[in-house]
Amino acid sequence: MAMDKTFNAAEAEPRLYAGWTKAGAFRAGANASREETFSIMIPPPNVTGALHMGHAFNNTLQDILTRWHRMRGFDTLWQPGTDHAGIATQMVVERELAKTNRRRTDFSREEFLDLVWQQKQKSRGNIRAQLERLGASCDWDREAFTMAGAPGDPEGTPGGQNFHDAVIRVFVDMYEKGLIYRGKRLVNWDPHFETAISDLEVENTEVDGHMWHFKYPLAGGETYEYVEKDEDGAVTLRETRDYISIATTRPETMLGDGAVAVHPSDERYAPIVGKLCEIPVGPKEHRRLIPIITDEYPDPDFGSGAVKITGAHDFNDYEVAKRGGIPMYRLMDTKGAMRDDGAPYAEAADIALAVARGDQTLSEVETDALNLVPDDLRGLDRFEARKRVVDQITAEGLAVMVADADSDAPAMIPFVESKKIMQPFGDRSKVVIEPMLTDQWFVDAEKIVGPAIDAVKDGTVAILPEQDKKVYFNWLDNIEPWCISRQLWWGHQIPVWYGPYEAKISGSTDLAWKSDGSGWQICRSTEADAVRAAEEAYGSEIVVVDDWMASLALKGSGKVGIWRDPDVLDTWFSSGLWPIGTLGWPEDTEALKKYFPTSVLVTGFDIIFFWVARMMMMQYAVVGQKPFDTVYVHALVRDEKGKKMSKSLGNVLDPLDLVDEFGADAVRFTLTSMAAMGRDLKLSTSRIQGYRNFGTKLWNAFRFAEMNGVFEGRAEAAAPPAAQHTVNRWIIGETARVREEVDTALAAFRFNDAANALYAFVWGRVCDWYLEFSKPLFASDNKEVTEETRATMAWVLDQCLILLHPIMPFITEELWGLSAKRAKMLVHADWPAYTPADLVDEAAEAEMRWVIAIIDSVRSVRGEMNVPAALQIDLLQLELDEAGQAAWEKNAGLIQRLARINSITPSAEAPKGAATITVPGGTYCLPLADIIDVGAEQARLAKSLEKLEKDLRGLRGRLGNPKFIESAPEDVVEETRELAAEKEAEETRLKTALARLAEVA
């Protein structure tokens, strides 16, 4: 068989992967030879499209761990699957529809969901194909999906897990335990997707904004003495005012103000606290009046010290309003436009006025029904409304005025500060998030966070690198209620049905009164259960209807209509159950018993809060156990300049393009070698190219071996041959060292150490030296030597394949198949356990070190003296100690060949014009009278000497310091002494050589 010159990745990789799949090599438990299990749950990619470089990185690391454990005989499971990714996936489908000018609302919920399911199937296929290209050794028979088994799922549950039922079951359990509740709260509202989102899905970004200053006139034209004082209490300003000055970045929300708040200690406003002031916008005849109240929240030193309170559109104001019983008037609709519903403004304003005066109180529902947007602003987008409000107030002369700094003429202009403000944006929609008062479902996270914190504190669960623990704790220690309801269609629909309040319920019941007092809620796993519960409670026949309106129609019919909550659950609620859900929980499956808790979670730091923390909380809450032993948090992949890869920047490297160009192994090796903990990794193609070359190098080592009959009629051997020859004994020892390095590195998740150790070993020792050394051995007449060398090389190369396989699975499997008839595929080969203690021969190592040193020195002189590479030269041996002599005699042939030396002659002195070579224990010279430039040789030696002396100065300084001898560990002192002695000897040799040169010059 003649091997090709290079590895054809494009041809071989799909073939090899198919071979593994066909053999069932990745199935859970395949190749298991011991009891211990090893399990990894893939962080499920979103079914939004394709995988990016971050996925390639993440999954390469998982695959390395998986393959490594599988080869070591662990009962191994790498569980694959995908995430339905609520908003993200719905967004993708809506974007597709938009291309043909259609919208989600053009479809029924069922029709639209069919489209999403199609998207899911398409994307799921892409993702699996991509992972296969990458070589991921997942157990595809168990492929899971976070919405598998949900209504409308065309694929059902091929992997055996009904994730949907598991999610619903958890919701019901947590509801019954009081860990989930419904309530009207101020939440982050995404006006584009028209849904609530959680705090984590909000990105706060600094943008250019404005702060407007307006006057809120006191009711009835009242006035007060406004006095400002400096720090010493001296009066700096005193004037009579008929208004209170307010600053705002969001003038349009003034329409919903319920009060103006000042700090209780603020003397400036003490005279007017408790009085009413006027919101300076809206029809003049229906100006709303609001009270001036005190609250700890306003900072007297910021702005005017007075804050308008808009409870329904600002998180701070919400808290103030709750404390002060201030009404919260919602101003916008679900799209973020000014409300256009309800009674005309004049009517609504009158009611609000009565409330402000204390003449009337409203229920939550009544308050929410009140639309206080003036008629001319109704239906406007919030930003358009802002402009109008500002214009109207300014036109009326109620803007605070300041001198125009840019104008020479004395002129007054409205006080509008340009400043950077933090604005919340939806992480998916990128539109400005609006705080909105809505009914939502929450997980009472505070109640379930305890075990998640304790487990990491006491080491039950390890987070690597350690620094990420802090991030984890910081968030969990300040946990907020988690809003889990989304006003979307794509997701797990909340298993709660509502019943009307008009119909009386009888007897004892566990139905809960809805938070807004408008009816009853029933939480059950299935509709049938919900109906049964409703029947019992209402004592009437129950009909399931679409919504509240439909239930009204049943009034007087003797039947009661209940309707299901239309909302779905936050995606992270279901992905939070990934570890148990993928193993078939709530069924008590074999897989669950065997593989849970899982061994390692490999994930990026960007989802520590979203996912890692939620899995911790939820696994403890649901099954009372940790989800995994170790969390390995890796860095983010960035482009060459360190920018985060994003489509909008156009700097995305598609892993498949790179795999096409360089092969999967090269991409994997690159990512692995850069996987140092806790840092971003910047990916460049030149690096990938370098590791592609590494694969070629390995390939050609096998070609060389093949040409030298290494694989002919070989018997596959796990143990190294009992070699006699130094070169063979040496490389066997080196192999044992690298095996240990690789295992140590992988056990500590130091992937880059493993990759670099293998790179240095395969290229720097096996190819650069061992293969070169083997050439004269293969040429030997001594059959014993050639046979031993063949056996050794076969074994060493096998070890290279085994050790490299987790990182470079394809090329190694291919070479494994090409280089022998094998009992097992490499993917299931036994991982070695030999140690340096077993296999390292110190004497052989010392000898080879000496051989390499002399070859290096001769080559170095040749290179620097510009000796033609092809020229065989003579070497004169001036002096050599016993060890050197022995090493020399045993390896003369190697040295002659690799250093291109013709002959070696002992000589008492160096001839005129010779270049000196110093090695440990000896001096040689190259008589190069015709070629050498004495000046250049002098310069070369002087430079070496200078460097040597610098080292020696340091060493002598240390050894001359009695404190060093006293305090430093003995072996360090001893090492230093030896080193100094060695360097001194070399110094002498160099000085002698220089003296010689001086004579001839």
Add this chain to the structure above:
RNA sequence: GGGUGAUUAGCUCAGUGGUAGAGCGCUUCGUUCACAUCGAAGAUGUCGGGAGUUCGAAUCUCUCAUCACCCACCA
């Protein structure tokens, strides 16, 4: 405002107390015998600045500077 991390060769980065490293790039030389996706040789660093601890600091402490990221409600 709080927190975390970074600063080492031209570039990208390893290196947690004991002789400063790798890959890429660069310079010179080399196509006979595995590999030009290669080989041989070479150049390049007061390890961000300053102070401290130590026999000894890239490494530990403090401080300053610059950069990055995360979290946070200043109207």
